[in-house]
Amino acid sequence: MSQEPTPTRAEARAKFRRTLVQVLLVQLIAIAALAFLQIRYGL
Amino acid sequence: MHWINWVIVVVYVLYVVIDGVRRSKDTDSLAGFFVANKSLSWWVVGLSVMATQLSAITMIGTPGQGATDGIRFIQFYFGLPIAMVILGVTLVPFLHGSGVYTAYEFLERRFDAKTRSLTAFLFLLSRGMSAGTIIAAPGVVLSAIFGIPLVWAVALIGLPTVLYTMLGGVQAVAWADVKQMFLIMFAFLAIVIVLIVQMPVSPDEALRIAGATGRLQAFDFSFDLTETYTFWGGIIGGTFLMLSYFGTDQSQVQRYLSARSVDQARSSLLMSAYWKIPLQLLVLLVGVGVFVYYQFVRPPLLYNPAHEAAVVDVRGEDYAVLQGRYEEVFTLRSNAALEVADATDQAVGSTAMQSFLQREAEIEGIRVEALAMAEEVTGEPSRDVNYIIPRFALSELPIGLAGLFIAGVLAAAMSSISAELNSLATTSIIDFYRRWVKPEATDAHYLLVSKGATAFWGIFACVVATYAATLGSLIEVVNRFGSFFYGSILGVFILAMIPRTTGRGSFFGLIAGMSLVAFVNFRIPEVAFLWHNVIGAVTVVMVGLLLSATDTKGAVEGRSTRGANAAG
Numbered sequence: 288m289s290q291e292p293t294p295t296r297a298e299a300r301a302k303f304r305r306t307l308v309q310v311l312l313v314q315l316i317a318i319a320a321l322a323f324l325q326i327r328y329g330l
Numbered sequence: 331m332h333w334i335n336w337v338i339v340v341v342y343v344l345y346v347v348i349d350g351v352r353r354s355k356d357t358d359s360l361a362g363f364f365v366a367n368k369s370l371s372w373w374v375v376g377l378s379v380m381a382t383q384l385s386a387i388t389m390i391g392t393p394g395q396g397a398t399d400g401i402r403f404i405q406f407y408f409g410l411p412i413a414m415v416i417l418g419v420t421l422v423p424f425l426h427g428s429g430v431y432t433a434y435e436f437l438e439r440r441f442d443a444k445t446r447s448l449t450a451f452l453f454l455l456s457r458g459m460s461a462g463t464i465i466a467a468p469g470v471v472l473s474a475i476f477g478i479p480l481v482w483a484v485a486l487i488g489l490p491t492v493l494y495t496m497l498g499g500v501q502a503v504a505w506a507d508v509k510q511m512f513l514i515m516f517a518f519l520a521i522v523i524v525l526i527v528q529m530p531v532s533p534d535e536a537l538r539i540a541g542a543t544g545r546l547q548a549f550d551f552s553f554d555l556t557e558t559y560t561f562w563g564g565i566i567g568g569t570f571l572m573l574s575y576f577g578t579d580q581s582q583v584q585r586y587l588s589a590r591s592v593d594q595a596r597s598s599l600l601m602s603a604y605w606k607i608p609l610q611l612l613v614l615l616v617g618v619g620v621f622v623y624y625q626f627v628r629p630p631l632l633y634n635p636a637h638e639a640a641v642v643d644v645r646g647e648d649y650a651v652l653q654g655r656y657e658e659v660f661t662l663r664s665n666a667a668l669e670v671a672d673a674t675d676q677a678v679g680s681t682a683m684q685s686f687l688q689r690e691a692e693i694e695g696i697r698v699e700a701l702a703m704a705e706e707v708t709g710e711p712s713r714d715v716n717y718i719i720p721r722f723a724l725s726e727l728p729i730g731l732a733g734l735f736i737a738g739v740l741a742a743a744m745s746s747i748s749a750e751l752n753s754l755a756t757t758s759i760i761d762f763y764r765r766w767v768k769p770e771a772t773d774a775h776y777l778l779v780s781k782g783a784t785a786f787w788g789i790f791a792c793v794v795a796t797y798a799a800t801l802g803s804l805i806e807v808v809n810r811f812g813s814f815f816y817g818s819i820l821g822v823f824i825l826a827m828i829p830r831t832t833g834r835g836s837f838f839g840l841i842a843g844m845s846l847v848a849f850v851n852f853r854i855p856e857v858a859f860l861w862h863n864v865i866g867a868v869t870v871v872m873v874g875l876l877l878s879a880t881d882t883k884g885a886v887e888g889r890s891t892r893g894a895n896a897a898g
Contacts, residue, residue, distance in 0.1 A: 293624055295450045303418075303419060305414070306418075310411050310414075310415055310600065310603045310604065310609060311411075313362045313411075313603075313604050313608075314408075314607060314827045317346075317608055317611065320611070320819050321401070321404065321548035321549065321611070322548070322549070324401070324537070324541075324546045324548060325546055325547055325548050325549060326805075327541075328540065328541030328546045329544065329546035329547045329548070330540055
């Protein structure tokens with residue numbers, strides 16, 4: 288029988304996922320800014 | 331430099347020392363001195379981590395790189411956010427929860443004393459020397475800019491840092507880092523504002539000029555192991571490098587061991603994950619901005635004033651001829667740059683661009699000749715890139731702001747050196763003195779020798795820095811040697827988190843990893859150094875797993891043989 292994760296563990300995972308998404312989003316914005324500079328001015 | 335600027339620099343230095351002494355009252359125990367009784371908030375630790383990583387040479391060298399090479403260096407940091415997230419869920423809870431003072435102490439609990447001592451020794455060897463170079467690099471620049479002896483510049487940076495680190499421990503180091511980080515940011519913002527106000531062309535036109543010279547090419551998607559700055563090198567090699575640096579280097583680990591809880595330690599690392607790339611982009615764009623500004627305001631032919639004076643002294647006539655050519659081509663390039671900025675029609679823009687690029691190449695050629703002349707006269711390689719920003723700050727920033735910029739350079743140097751000294755003292759005392767020399771002593775005794783160790787490493791670093799020119803090749807060898815084991819030490823920590831790996835596996839894995847990286851470095855030198863970290867870490871893990879498997883098998887067989895004998 289599989290054991291359900293405890294709420295604290297689930298909370299921790301959800302928090303980690305949220306943080307991961309936020310970090311990736313900020314990096315995506317930074318990379319988009321770099322791509323803009325390269326495409327608009329760098330070519 | 332104007333006396334008001336000097337007053338600002340002196341006030342900053344005095345403030346840092348007095349504040350450090352004020353914080354020494356909270357450090358009457360070993361835990362207080364080394365990990366601030368685990369009392370620091372995430373934002374203090376986070377800013378401290380960022381300030382530690384931002385050395386003076388990053389502050390003056392990185393925008394210099396932006397001015398000469400553009401923003402492609404940003405790719406170096408692409409792995410940092412990934413590394414921070416990985417560390418947050420793996421090593422940070424392990425290290426913070428185990429109640430250790432050093433990362434290497436954790437390795438003895440997991441493996442054995444020899445793995446701990448070897449990794450701690452490698453840390454002391456590489457960081458001891460690099461502490462000298464961290465002082466020497468800005469020391470050499472400041473001594474050339476202000477025309478003061480190197481020993482004074484080293485003393486100005488080194489002695490106050492030794493004093494506040496010795497008296498206040500990690501508490502003083504972290505809080506000084508916070509203030510230093512704000513000062514550094516302020517210094518950069520001052521340059522940004524001055525550039526925006528004084529730039530003869532609009533931001534869009536400035537970016538067009540920078541783009542024409544390839545300085546806004548951020549990405550290189552080629553999978554080329556010989557190129558240091560590529561997208562894949564940054565993502566893969568950079569992730570391994572940042573994992574090693576933030577996960578296993580005591581100067582960083584000690585910061586988040588001081589955090590109040592595991593969550594606070596994680597959040598402190600995430601601050602770098604969020605802000606490092608935008609911050610580094612700003613620093614590089616400052617350099618690009620200075621490059622565009624210098625299209626219209628003539629900069630010196632040689633940025634290093636000491637080298638310039640030496641060349642004028644020895645080969646004055648040749649230099650004057652070169653200078654004449656430079657001034658002539660500079661005017662032509664300025665006009666061409668204005669045409670590029672003003673061009674609305676594509677055909678006109680293309681012709682203007684070609685003319686501009688031709689003049690730019692001519693200027694580069696003249697600069698190469700001048701640098702060769704400087705190298706011939708002084709007998710030392712001319713790293714002109716580190717002098718671009720200090721000279722810009724001193725000649726273009728208003729009185730007061732220039733002083734703040736120099737204080738910012740000192741702040742960047744001090745924040746990195748203080749972390750080095752603090753971590754060197756911690757490792758010396760915890761991993762060697764308390765482990766091998768005097769295991770049973772009072773906190774007061776350890777505290778006293780810790781302060782002595784901080785002073786020792788500080789003076790050692792200052793002496794190495796003072797003789798930086800003489801010890802140049804030795805320091806280079808040690809730094810190169812340091813890069814052999816960075817990834818390999820990460821491999822040992824990865825093994826520590828894998829169940830059933832053994833001390834023998836990790837110890838010989840570490841030696842195998844370092845040997846292979848040394849082999850690659852000497853026999854295949856074209857492989858870029860970022861990949862050394864990947865090679866080292868992967869080798870250690872593979873060899874470690876293999877040896878651990880044979881150890882475990884032997885132990886299981888030994889147990890079953892003993893069991894059979896007992897049964898018989």
